[in-house]
Amino acid sequence: MTVPPLPPLFDRAFIDDPYPAYAWLREHAPVYRTRLPNGVDAFLVTRYEDAKAVLADLRLSKNAAVSFPGWQPGRTGIPGEHRSGIAAHLLNLDPPDHTRLRRLVSKAFTPRRIADFEPRVIEIADRLLDTFGPDPVDLVRAYAFPLPVIVICEMLGVPPEDQPIFHEWANGMIDRSGPRGGVGRSVKRVRGYLKQLIHKKRLALPDDPAADDLLSALVRASDEGEHLSEDEAAAMAFILLFAGFETTSGLIGNGTLALLQHPDQLAKLKADPGLLESAVEELLRYDGPVEFGTWRFTTEPITVGGVSIPAGEPVLAVLAAADRDPVRFSDPDVLDLARNEGGNLALGHGIHFCLGAPLARLEGRVAFSRLFARFPDLAFAAPAADLRWHSGLIMRGLHSLPVRTGTGADAHGCAVRPS
Template identity: 50%
Template sequence: MATVSPDLSALVSDPHTTYARLREAGPAHRITGPDGMPVWVVTRYADVRRLLADPRLSLDKAHRLPGNYRGFSLPPALDANLLNMDPPDHTRIRRLVTKAFTPGRVDRMRPGIQLLADRLLDAVADRGHADLIAEFATPLPITVICDLLGVEQDARRDFRAWTDALIAPDPRNPGAAKRAVAAMLTYFPQLIADKRRTRGNDLLSDLIDARDDGDRLTEDELTSLAFLILFAGYENTVQLIGTAVLALLDHPEQLAELRDNPDKVEGAVEEFARFDGPALLAIRRFPVDDVEIGGVTIPAGETVMLSLASANRDPDRFPDPDRLDVHRRDGGHLALGHGIHYCVGAPLARLETQIAVSTLLRRFPDLELAAPRDDLRWRPSMRARGLIALPVRF
C-alpha cells in the first residue's frame, strides 16, 4: 500500500471527517507522520479494540525498526513508564500503582474538586464572560493533580508550563521542550526525596510505600510515574472538559436537558469521551511479528498508531456516530483505552469532567459561545484533541 499524507491542518481542525474517509477506504493506512517518517494508522473499531489488547503489538521501543516514527524522545528516568512497557514489567508496576491509586482515594477527592470548581467559577461570575480553557478547564485538573502528588503551591505554575511545552510546542521557542524535560528531571527526584523524609497524605507518598511481596518501585520508576500522572492526568482532562462543553454548546437542547437533570451528567460523560475524546491516537506500538489487518500486512518493527477517534465514530459499532447523544447507552468507547493499558486514571478523569460540566451548567444556565464557531482554534497536534481557547458568556 502506498504511503499517503492526510493534510495535517485537516487532521487538527476536522479530524473526524479525515478519519471517516480513511476508515471507508480501508482498515489500515501507511501515512507520513509529522516527523516525515512512515507510520501505520488503523481506523476501524473492531481492529482498534482487538489490537489494543494484542500482545504482538509492543510498546517497548526496542522493537522499533530504524527509520520509523517513534514519537517524542525522553531520557530514561522519564521514559520508564507504563506507556513504554510490556509485561512482565508493565504488570509489576501497574500492580504497585493500583495499590496506591484506589477507587476510594478518587472518591475522597470529590468534595475538594467540587469546592475548587465553584471557586474558579466564583472568580469569573460577576464578569459575565470567560475563556473556559484558561480560567476553568486548565486550572481545575492541574490543581487536582498537584494535590494528588503532594506538590507545593509555589511549583504549580511550573507544572503547567512544563506540560504545555511538551504537548503543544511553540515553534518560536524550539528549546522550550528540552528545558521542560530538564526541569522535571531536577524537580521530581527532589520531590520524591522530600516525600521519603516526610510522608504526606498524597499519592506519591503512597507509591513510595507501595509493596507487593517485598517488591517496590525504584527511583526511576517513581520519577517516570510522577511524570506520567502529571502529563496524562492533567492534559487529557483539560481537553475532555473543553470538548464536552463545546459539544453541549453545539447541541443546546441536550445542554438544556442536562442543566435541568444534573443526575444525567455522569452518564453523559461517556458520550462526551466517545464523541470527541482527548486522544485521537493511542500511544505508538511496534509489532513483534507481522500483523494482518483486513488483508493488509503490517511488517514487524514498523510503527502502528491506533486511531481511537476513528474507532469511536465507526458506524459499524455506533449508530449515527457523528451525532452527540447524551442518552446513548451502548457503551464500549475506546477513548480511555482497552486491555492491560486501559487508563489507570480514568475514574479521576470521569469525576473531574462530571463535576466540571454539572457545576458549569448549574452556575451559568444561560451559557453560550462568545465567538463564531469557525473561529475556534485547536491545538496543532495529530495525536491530541484540544481547544486553545473557549470564549463563553453568561
C-alpha cells in the same frame, strides 16, 4: 463507482475536523500506511473492532527502543522524555515491568478512593468558577486546564507553594505552538523538580509514615522492597502528571464546545442531571481528548483487518475514528447524551487502559455540572473560525475556548457551527 479522494491528512483543516478523513479511511482503507508529521511511517487502524483488537494484542510492543528498528529518541513518545531520563514509564513498557509498576499505583485510583476525592474536586471547580466575571473568559485557560492540574498536583503531593510554577511547566508540556524545543525543556524541568521532590518525600517519611500522597506511596513501595528505582519513581510520577491533566483538560474543553454546539442536548442535561454519567461517556466518544492510541510496534508479522503488517512497524489505533464507526455505534456523528451503547475506546482498552479513567470521569462530571449550574447562560464569545486545536498527534484539545457567562448569545450574533 468512482471512489472520492482521501481528504488531506494532518493539514490545518484535518486538525480542526478530522472526522471526514476518518470516515473515508474506515470505508476505503481501514488499515492505512502513511507518513506522519514527525516523518515516521505508520499504520493507522480506524475501524472499531480492528482498533480494539490492536489495543489488546500483546504482539504489539510499547517499547520503541526494543521493537522499532527505525527508532530515534524524540521521534515517538513525549518530546524530551528520553533526554530527561524519564522514558521508562507505563506508556513505554511491556510486561512484566509494566505489570509491576502499574500494580504499585493502581490502588491510588480505586473507585472508592476516587469517590472520596470528589468533595475536593468540587471545591477546586467552584474556586475556579468564582474567578469568572462578566467579561469573556478563556474556558480552557481558566477552568479546563487548571482543574485537573490542581487535582493531580494534590494527589501527587506537590506542595501548594510550588503549584504555580508547576502549572507553568505543565502548560509548556502541551503548548506545541511555542518555541522549538520548548516542550522538551518543560519536560526536563518537571523531571528535575519531581526527582528533588521524591528525595524530600523520602527524607520526610520517617516523620510522617502515614502520608498518603502518590509520591510518598511510591517512595514507601521502593523502600519496602518493591524494586522501584529513583528514576522509575520519577518516570512514574511524570506520566501520572502528564496523563492526569492533559486527558481531562481535553475532555472538559472539547466537551463544553460540543455541548454549546448542540443546545438541544445541553438543555436535556440541564433538565435532567441524571444524564450526567452517560453524558460524559458520550462526550468522550463524540470528540474525545485522545485522538490516537499511544505508540505500538509489531514484534512479529500480524494481520489486521485483512492487511498484513510486517514485524518492527509502528501501529496507531485511531480512537477518534473507531468511536464514530457506524458498525459499532448508531448514528455515530450525532451527539446523543442519552446514548446507552457503551464500549467507547476513548480511554483505551486492554492492559494499557487509562489508569486514571475513574478520576477523569469524576472530574468531567464535576466540571460540567458545576459549570452549567453556575452559568446556565454560558455562550460563545468568538466565532467558530477563531477556534484552533493543538496539532499534536496523540491528543486532541483546543488552544482556547472564549465564552461569556451571563448572556444567551455571543457577541457576534452567531452560533458555532456543529462539527
